[in-house]
Amino acid sequence: MTIQLYAFDTPNGRKISVALEEMGLPYEVHVVDITKGEQNAPDFLKISPNNKIPAIVDTNGPGDEPISVFESGAILIYLAEKTGTFLPNDPRARVAVMEWLMFQMGGFGPMPGQVHHFIALDNEADRRYGLERFMTETKRLYGVMDRRLADHAFFAGEEISIADFAIVGWVWRHERHQIELADFQNVLRWYRAMLARSAVARGFAVALKRGV
Numbered sequence: 001m002t003i004q005l006y007a008f009d010t011p012n013g014r015k016i017s018v019a020l021e022e023m024g025l026p027y028e029v030h031v032v033d034i035t036k037g038e039q040n041a042p043d044f045l046k047i048s049p050n051n052k053i054p055a056i057v058d059t060n061g062p063g064d065e066p067i068s069v070f071e072s073g074a075i076l077i078y079l080a081e082k083t084g085t086f087l088p089n090d091p092r093a094r095v096a097v098m099e100w101l102m103f104q105m106g107g108f109g110p111m112p113g114q115v116h117h118f119i120a121l122d123n124e125a126d127r128r129y130g131l132e133r134f135m136t137e138t139k140r141l142y143g144v145m146d147r148r149l150a151d152h153a154f155f156a157g158e159e160i161s162i163a164d165f166a167i168v169g170w171v172w173r174h175e176r177h178q179i180e181l182a183d184f185q186n187v188l189r190w191y192r193a194m195l196a197r198s199a200v201a202r203g204f205a206v207a208l209k210r211g212v
Helices: 011-023 072-083 091-106 110-119 124-149 162-171 185-195 198-205
Strands: 003-007 027-031 055-058 067-070
Touching: 003 011, 011 027, 011 072, 011 162, 011 198, 055 072, 067 072, 072 091, 072 162, 091 162, 110 124, 124 185, 162 185, 185 198
Parallel strands: 003 027
Antiparallel strands: 003 055, 055 067
């Protein structure tokens, strides 16, 4: 059965397309153009009540019944548990994955997302204040990641996990939030290794915009 993916060409959307490709799950894309307000459509709100992308519908959910899942972190956990991949059973290893997944959800996503917002403002005073505030925190988070990757191949250890899928979508936008990856050599090494994976490359290549 095919997973129905409702997404747009954003870091959060790319997390799920990358995960689906890595897990080898068949899926069908439904573009939800957030620039046109399609996330507010009644049919979409039925599966994503917070009117945010991404969301999925698994027609072969628990008990062989359909299930919808919204929020990218919840989707990653659901898919990992469904396939038994990228989320270890060992309690200590599992905690590490959850830590870095929540690091992304709570910090490395909201903070660079604010940078994206303030960069686009026309008012110089508003833009300057926002960038000073959120660029500082974004750079700090890159530093946290760089230190972690200094002695780990991936964020949760030596094996790739859903935490890496969550984080790569945001590092993918490093140019937009004005980060030079050469300043964070361990992140750069990890990012290149991620993009070199054929499934990750396919996840970034899938069209999440119309007309692409």
